[in-house]
């Protein structure tokens with residue numbers, strides 16, 4: 001039988017990361033953070049002096065991306081590009097803009113396709129992203145589309161950044177989120193839409209523990 005995949009898609013800040021990590025941990029499955037691949041691609045362009053606007057050159061960077069994910073002693077995932085730790089840089093607001101900009105380039109998505117599918121290893125994979133259920137793993141037996149209102153996602157992001165000691169404005173964050181949502185859902189290649197067979201859950205009205213329980217029930221039901 002095919003190696004099982006749980007595809008977890010949705011906009012940023014809906015709790016996909018938390019949900020996906022909980023699932024991977026409970027099931028002892030592998031984990032794919034596809035957003036990190038786009039973030040590293042954006043960062044790699046900065047390092048290599050390639051403009052995000054130069055589509056052919058960005059695709060070349062994506063094709064040769066030397067990226068590694070290593071869990072450190074404290075349980076944190078460190079992300080490296082060509083052996084250089086870029087974990088912090090890729091999580092900044094600029095890192096998010098870079099990811100979203102390079103992710104709109106079809107040749108970049110194509111270049112990262114096989115690399116994402118390589119994560120599908122026994123006993124199973126939890127894949128976190130925007131197009132896991134629609135493009136990368138269309139045959140995934142379980143697809144979750146996790147969403148939340150823009151206001152709620154902005155509020156969560158605000159709390160996260162505050163906790164990291166970053167100085168941010170809530171209205172500015174909300175604006176950024178709405179802008180990125182619009183860009184992600186209107187792009188012609190792999191737009192952010194639920195797969196037809198996805199279970200749609202809204203975390204604005206449900207704590208993430210409840211979302212997790214709901215998904216675990218679905219996992220058991222589908223064997």
Ligand code: C5P
Nearest residue numbers: 012034035036038099100103129130131
């Ligand atoms: O999930 P994360 O916030 O790290 O993703 C960063 C950006 O990468 C998203 O805003 C989106 O534009 C892009 N992305 C994508 N497809 C994925 C994952 C991320 O286009 N599967």
